[in-house]
Amino acid sequence: MNEVRWGIIGTGVIAQSFAADFEYAKTGTLRAVASRSKEAADAFSERYNIELSMVDYYSLINSHEVDVIYIGVPNHLHYELTKACILAGKHVLCEKPFALNQTQAAELFELAKKHDVFVMEAMWTRFNPTIDQALEWVEEGEIGPLQSIQASFCFVGSKDPENRLLNRELGGGALLDVGIYPIFLAQLFFGKPDFIQNQALVGDTDVDVFEQLLLGWDSGQLASLEASIISQQPNRAVLSGSDGYIEFGNNWYETKSLTLVKHDGAERSVEFDFPGVGYQFEVEEVNRCIEEGLNQSPNHSWQNTLNLLASMDEIRDDIGVFYPNEPEPCDCGHDHDIEEHHHEHGHHKH
Incomplete structure (x- = not known):
C-alpha cells in the first residue's frame, strides 16, 4: 500500500503537539490541516510544513488528498466530526474522550464497521514504550500478582x-479531560471495574473540577485515582503487587522512565530515549492497522473505549454532570432533556 496520507482537524495545543511529533513517525505523511480560521490554518501548515491548509472541516473530510483524519478539537465536536469522516470513507484517529458518552461511541463504532474504516480513540499514552514495559513486567510476574494501582492527572x-x-x-470538566487517563491505566490492567466510588467537586459552571475515584474489582483489586483542573500534582503512577511495585516517572502519561522495585529493595530502572512527547507511536499504530486492513487496534480496541466511557458515564451520572442534548437519567423511567430537567445531587459546589 502507498504511504498513508494524514489530515488534521483543529489547530489548538493538542493538534500542535501531534503535528510536532508526527515527523518522528516512521510511516505516514502529513498532507493537510483544517481550521475554522484561514489565518490559523495557514500559520499551522507553514509551521509544520504541511502542504494543504483548508478553512472548513468538511473540505478536509471530503478531500481525496487524505486517507486518515486526526480530530483534535473540543470534546463536544468529536461525535459529529468522527461520524462525518466515517461517512466520507475516511479512517479516523479521534482525540480522547472519543465521544461524550458510551451511546455516541457505540453508534460510531457500528458505523465504522458498516463502512469498513479504521477508527481509534487517540489514547496516545497506551503506545508509550513505558506502558508496554510495565505490561511486560506484570505479565512476567516481576511484582507478583498485581493488587492495586494509584494514579493521578492533576x-x-x-x-x-x-x-x-x-x-x-x-464538554468540559476534569473527568473527560484528564480523569480518563488514570481510569484508562486502571482498566488496561484490570478491565472494567465492578464498582466505582467517587467524591467530586462541581464548579460554578456545572462541570466537575476535581474528583477522587476508587475503582474496585470482585477479584479483590483496587485503583485509587485522582483528577483535577484546579490543583497541581507530580502525577505519578504506581502499580503494586505482592513482590514489589512499578513506579512511573513524574507525569506518568508521557514519561520516558519507570522503575521496578522488588520487595527486597532491589531496583531496576528503564529509560526510553525518544524525541518529542510520544504522539508518533499512536500514528505508527494507526498506519500499521490500516496497512493490515484492520478496522480497530488490538492494543486500544473499540471495547476498551466503550468500557472507559461506561465508567465515566457512571461517574458523571452520580455527580450530576450532564452535557447539552444528553438525556439525563432519572428515576421515573423516562429520558428527559437535560435543559428542562435537573436533579439536585449531594455534591459540593464552590
Missing part, C-alpha cells in the same frame, strides 16, 4: 468560564 487549568475545560457546552 493540573491548574484556566479560570476563564468560557475556556473549553470549564465550558459545559464544549
Whole structure:
C-alpha cells in the first residue's frame, strides 16, 4: 500500500503537539490541516510544513488528498466530526474522550464497521514504550500478582468560564479531560471495574473540577485515582503487587522512565530515549492497522473505549454532570432533556 496520507482537524495545543511529533513517525505523511480560521490554518501548515491548509472541516473530510483524519478539537465536536469522516470513507484517529458518552461511541463504532474504516480513540499514552514495559513486567510476574494501582492527572487549568475545560457546552470538566487517563491505566490492567466510588467537586459552571475515584474489582483489586483542573500534582503512577511495585516517572502519561522495585529493595530502572512527547507511536499504530486492513487496534480496541466511557458515564451520572442534548437519567423511567430537567445531587459546589 502507498504511504498513508494524514489530515488534521483543529489547530489548538493538542493538534500542535501531534503535528510536532508526527515527523518522528516512521510511516505516514502529513498532507493537510483544517481550521475554522484561514489565518490559523495557514500559520499551522507553514509551521509544520504541511502542504494543504483548508478553512472548513468538511473540505478536509471530503478531500481525496487524505486517507486518515486526526480530530483534535473540543470534546463536544468529536461525535459529529468522527461520524462525518466515517461517512466520507475516511479512517479516523479521534482525540480522547472519543465521544461524550458510551451511546455516541457505540453508534460510531457500528458505523465504522458498516463502512469498513479504521477508527481509534487517540489514547496516545497506551503506545508509550513505558506502558508496554510495565505490561511486560506484570505479565512476567516481576511484582507478583498485581493488587492495586494509584494514579493521578492533576493540573491548574484556566479560570476563564468560557475556556473549553470549564465550558459545559464544549464538554468540559476534569473527568473527560484528564480523569480518563488514570481510569484508562486502571482498566488496561484490570478491565472494567465492578464498582466505582467517587467524591467530586462541581464548579460554578456545572462541570466537575476535581474528583477522587476508587475503582474496585470482585477479584479483590483496587485503583485509587485522582483528577483535577484546579490543583497541581507530580502525577505519578504506581502499580503494586505482592513482590514489589512499578513506579512511573513524574507525569506518568508521557514519561520516558519507570522503575521496578522488588520487595527486597532491589531496583531496576528503564529509560526510553525518544524525541518529542510520544504522539508518533499512536500514528505508527494507526498506519500499521490500516496497512493490515484492520478496522480497530488490538492494543486500544473499540471495547476498551466503550468500557472507559461506561465508567465515566457512571461517574458523571452520580455527580450530576450532564452535557447539552444528553438525556439525563432519572428515576421515573423516562429520558428527559437535560435543559428542562435537573436533579439536585449531594455534591459540593464552590
